[in-house]
Amino acid sequence: MTKQKVISIEDRIPKLKQIRKKKANRRLLLLLSVFFTLILLVVYLQSPLSKVAEIHVKGNKLMTKQEIIEQSGLEIGVNIWTVGKGKAEEVLLKDDRIKGASITAGFPNDLMVAVVEQNEIAYAARKGGLYPVLQNGKILSEPVSGAPLQLPILYDFKEGKALDLFAEAAETLPSEVFNTISEVYYEPKKNDSLHIKAFMTDGFEVSATLSTFAEKMVYYPSISTQLNPDVKGVIDLEVGSYFKAYDPAQQQETSEEAEEEAETP
Template structure:
């Protein structure tokens, strides 16, 4: 049977002291490191290195970058970590032309503002100038075009704001495919119907309908046109009673020649 080696207390004391010393040193290094990290963070937060360096704006077509940045209340003097992105988003959403917005921090010291503007549904002709009309019925008076772009219907003779707002909401409900078929919309009120409008279509037809239920009536337009003969021209009336087509007789070149000869 092997004898157990007996270690005296005198031999163990130096080893215990050495282990305790190492443990104390490790603890000291940890606290010193933590202290310097905290000091570095404080110095960083108080220095220009922690301030916003760049603000990037995305998604805007009509609103200038400077307007959105001013609304956000962010500047190069703002601490990169001191603001709440949700607060800045609420500030930007206060703009009448903004539908949605997101504000995000991006490494290093960059803030990205991404907006979704209200959709343009038409242009309004006023005094030979053309102003974009948003889906909420608001005109972009800051943007004035001499010539119509043709990328949205042109509203003509709309002299009352209430009808401009109503037709804007109706146009928003239309599909892009049907909206792209509309060239011009004329407000043509009568004594019995102030909501009457006349449309000039890109495919050559003319449509008479009303602002009220405009989108519902116009959804039937493609199927109606498909039932008509090719190259046939006329006026399509859309309303509660359904659709009525009144053809326009177009004189042929031979008929015009015969008429000229008999004069």
């Protein structure tokens, strides 16, 4: 039989005491760490470092920084961790001018409000001036101040289906086509409640229906370039496409050729 080494209890006691002492020290160190962490947390929460010191805003053009801050409900001096960023984002998204909003905390105690605004696609002509029309089909209540952008001016449009369809066309049409639209008049007919008359920057007039406006206006450049630039008239896109000159004499000379060339595929 092999001999087993026998360790006496007297030899084991010092080692057990040492192990217990190390465990006790670790527990004490852990308790002290938790205690001082809590103390630091309480001090931090009571200090100015936990309060919102400044609110930054970016991405705004239609709205001022102050408008966005006031609308969000954010305030300087409140606790940065209980400021309610999610609720403030929801409030901002209720504004017709805003289609995206995010609020983040920055170091050490600033807030950053980033907004994505609706694009302006046109101006609605009303008494008192020109009112911005947004890509979501909303018309702002305040007229444009300063020099307006090079956007189409809309007459007799109200918020609703007709304006929504025009807004869709503004989003889908190539910019080189949409930018040639100067003025648009909403002129509903008995057989077409969505009829419009558009005046182009090259001097031609377009008669169309908003239900197919975006689809057919894609072909406008190829149609207009085949017409005599000195003979102005109406390009009718309601059913098919044909050209009618303002001057009947010119119309008789050019009608057959223009009607053939202006037809879309």
